[in-house]
């Protein structure tokens with residue numbers, strides 16, 4: 235989508251959006267259009283539930299002169315409009331435009347009293363929000379039905395000081411590309427996006443200066459990553475370990491490691507999942523998608539930090555060579571695992587990926603993202619990802635980063651009693667307990683057994699967040715790319731100073 239920032243014009247025409255503050259206070263542009271239109275705008279507001287509360291919108295058709303559609307955007311009370319709120323307004327505007335089949339919209343950013351943001355910053359965030367919302371995975375639609383495509387092609391933002399807005403937007407723009415890249419990965423069906431194809435797409439990051447290395451099964455075998463390999467052994471597709479390096483920080487800075495679960499399809503293996511809804515398991519690589527998207531964003535904006543991304547890419551299938559329940563496998567760490575349930579495969583691939591990352595890169599902190607348990611959806615729904623960590627400072631920083639950009643987290647406990655639940659009779663541990671109790675926590679406990687001394691570690695269970703059946707202000711239905719902005723913001727806030 236084309237984005238432009240311009241100074242205010244003498245008159246408005248076409249599709250215009252303008253601000254209204256709480257209690258129906260028309261800001262300058264809405265006010266002047268209302269005057270030109272003999273009070274039509276105020277009457278339309280009175281005939282609706284629209285009050286100007288933050289995030290509300292109301293579209294009035296054919297208000298005055300050459301204005302086709304006037305979309306009123308609620309900015310709320312004094313000081314209420316923050317960056318995320320402005321992004322949401324942009325998203326709402328894009329959705330309205332697409333619903334109406336409009337190709338171009340303009341929005342007038344009048345100064346918002348009390349907002350901590352300058353008009354230029356508000357303008358930049360509105361554009362970003364519109365761009366993020368204006369995504370659609372339509373490559374497999376072959377019929378030219380306009381309603382199946384997004385119509386919106388251009389947003390023009392009027393603001394006093396367009397140069398500042400352009401600068402602010404320039405800093406945000408790599409986000410769009412990275413989020414779309416991650417959403418594409420997550421949206422692809424598993425016949426197209428299998429481990430080697432995922433790795434091939436990640437290789438494109440080389441162009442941005444990311445060092446990309448891909449390990450195949452033979453190399454992983456040599457390293458002793460048998461627990462990861464066990465998951466992929468029932469698949470025709472080769473398992474891959476994707477290793478990405480963005481080392482643009484000070485030489486003395488130990489890297490942070492980002493780890494992603496990349497199960498390109500999860501049938502459950504021999505512990506086969508029921509048929510209903512199994513198609514959702516194409517997005518069981520959402521953690522790896524987020525990590526790869528985050529690497530793309532860090533490189534896209536040339537982050538001054540040292541970051542490595544490690545993604546375990548496998549397909550979990552049942553066949554004659556598949557792993558059996560009861561099999562015992564030895565991990566790269568030397569610890570042995572009794573595989574009771576082949577559907578608890580995420581932790582199996584992650585334990586070797588985490589160990590590899592720690593051995594190879596000696597990270598100061600390690601954040602792992604995975605669509606790990608259905609139980610986290612029972613607990614938190616689709617509002618927050620589960621956060622598990624051995625470090626309160628790291629937890630708080632991740633939470634703060636997520637809060638600012640609308641990717642929320644909720645911390646859950648770890649503890650020795652939970653840890654005991656995964657002890658095995660014949661190996662060092664089993665991959666599931668023998669009940670459903672606390673199963674998101676016991677999954678995290680399993681992972682924690684592979685965290686080395688002195689490493690600040692966090693596990694984000696994003697099973698409820700990687701895919702949205704409803705969508706929200708800046709995310710259409712489908713793949714969300716949850717985690718891309720969270721990781722990027724966390725690194726920007728903590729490792730680039």
Ligand code: BES
Pocket residue numbers: 500502514518575577578579580605606607608609666673697698
């Ligand atoms: N990928 C699933 C978890 C999942 C479920 C993600 C629903 C998104 C939506 C994971 O591999 C899995 O199958 N977990 C099992 C664990 C169980 C066997 C202990 C689960 O959650 O049921």
Ligand code: MN
Pocket residue numbers: 500502576577578579580
């Ligand atoms: Mn599974």
Ligand code: ZN
Pocket residue numbers: 497500518577579580605606
């Ligand atoms: Zn899975």
